[in-house]
Amino acid sequence: MRLRGKIALITGAGGDLGRGMALRFAEEGAKVMVNDKNLGKAQETVDLVTKQGGVAAPNGADLTKAGEVKEMVGQVIKEWEQLDILVNNAGDIRDALLTKMSDEDWDFVVDLNLKASFLCARAVAPHMIERGYGKIVNISSMAYKGNIGQTNYVAAKAGVVGLTQALGLELARYGINVNCVAPGLIDTPKARTLDEKVLDILVKKTPMKRMGEIIDIANPVLFLVSDESKYITRQTIHVSGGMEGF
Numbered sequence: 001m002r003l004r005g006k007i008a009l010i011t012g013a014g015g016d017l018g019r020g021m022a023l024r025f026a027e028e029g030a031k032v033m034v035n036d037k038n039l040g041k042a043q044e045t046v047d048l049v050t051k052q053g054g055v056a057a058p059n060g061a062d063l064t065k066a067g068e069v070k071e072m073v074g075q076v077i078k079e080w081e082q083l084d085i086l087v088n089n090a091g092d093i094r095d096a097l098l099t100k101m102s103d104e105d106w107d108f109v110v111d112l113n114l115k116a117s118f119l120c121a122r123a124v125a126p127h128m129i130e131r132g133y134g135k136i137v138n139i140s141s142m143a144y145k146g147n148i149g150q151t152n153y154v155a156a157k158a159g160v161v162g163l164t165q166a167l168g169l170e171l172a173r174y175g176i177n178v179n180c181v182a183p184g185l186i187d188t189p190k191a192r193t194l195d196e197k198v199l200d201i202l203v204k205k206t207p208m209k210r211m212g213e214i215i216d217i218a219n220p221v222l223f224l225v226s227d228e229s230k231y232i233t234r235q236t237i238h239v240s241g242g243m244e245g246f
């Protein structure tokens with residue numbers, strides 16, 4: 001029960017990786033606020049947590065809207081009186097080669113993957129600073145090192161690594177750890193929508209020669225939000241089977 005008595009907010013936790021984290025955190029004793037713009041998916045995660053004996057609640061805030069983010073954080077603190085852990089997990093792609101990439105594709109991806117993480121961190125910071133305690137984990141991607149057809153996603157995910165460095169520096173003195181996890185290729189339904197040939201190439205580029213599992217991400221994130229890692233901050237852990245770039 002490494003998270004006994006802790007309150008966690010995980011964004012985009014109706015999705016595959018966030019759901020894995022919600023289940024794992026709840027197993028370790030945390031109460032989890034499951035955010036997802038798709039409230040039906042958030043509720044599914046809540047039901048799964050409840051089924052395994054944990055405590056969770058759904059939240060449907062759109063993370064690209066500062067007002068909704070503020071309200072979401074207020075809801076957690078009102079309901080559970082504190083907020084110890086924030087995982088900025090929500091993210092998505094809109095791939096296109098540079099000359100074909102629209103302004104909308106750029107803005108959508110940067111707003112969701114990068115700006116939303118800033119908005120959430122800004123909303124939780126006053127409360128965490130006041131309590132002198134907090135854990136923030138940002139989810140990047142190994143794509144942050146560069147990938148063809150993903151200028152928007154690569155820039156946003158590299159931004160997430162930079163945001164981690166800057167937030168960590170600003171918040172360290174208040175007892176707040178800020179770290180980042182960069183997943184490689186993880187076996188999720190979304191990854192399975194990739195062309196089989198592309199998947200094959202990516203697996204071949206992975207020294208461990210396999211895709212990661214959802215639990216392979218949930219466990220390092222759990223470590224980073226627990227007090228086992230209390231002297232670690234501003235770090236980006238590559239959880240990629242040794243793959244260092246696409």
Ligand SMILES: NC(=O)c1ccc[n+]([C@@H]2O[C@H](COP(=O)([O-])OP(=O)(O)OC[C@H]3O[C@@H](n4cnc5c(N)ncnc54)[C@H](O)[C@@H]3O)[C@@H](O)[C@H]2O)c1
Nearest residue numbers: 012014015016017036037038062063089090091141183186
């Ligand atoms: N799956 C992988 O192989 C992989 C690899 C590297 C990095 N990542 C990163 O991990 C994170 C989670 O990925 P996933 O595969 O679980 O994705 P997913 O699509 O399964 O889940 C993302 C969730 O975010 C929600 N969401 C989208 N826009 C939102 C908004 N504006 N407000 C609130 N919620 C919103 C979606 O409804 C969805 O349920 C993402 O940041 C992704 O970039 C995933």
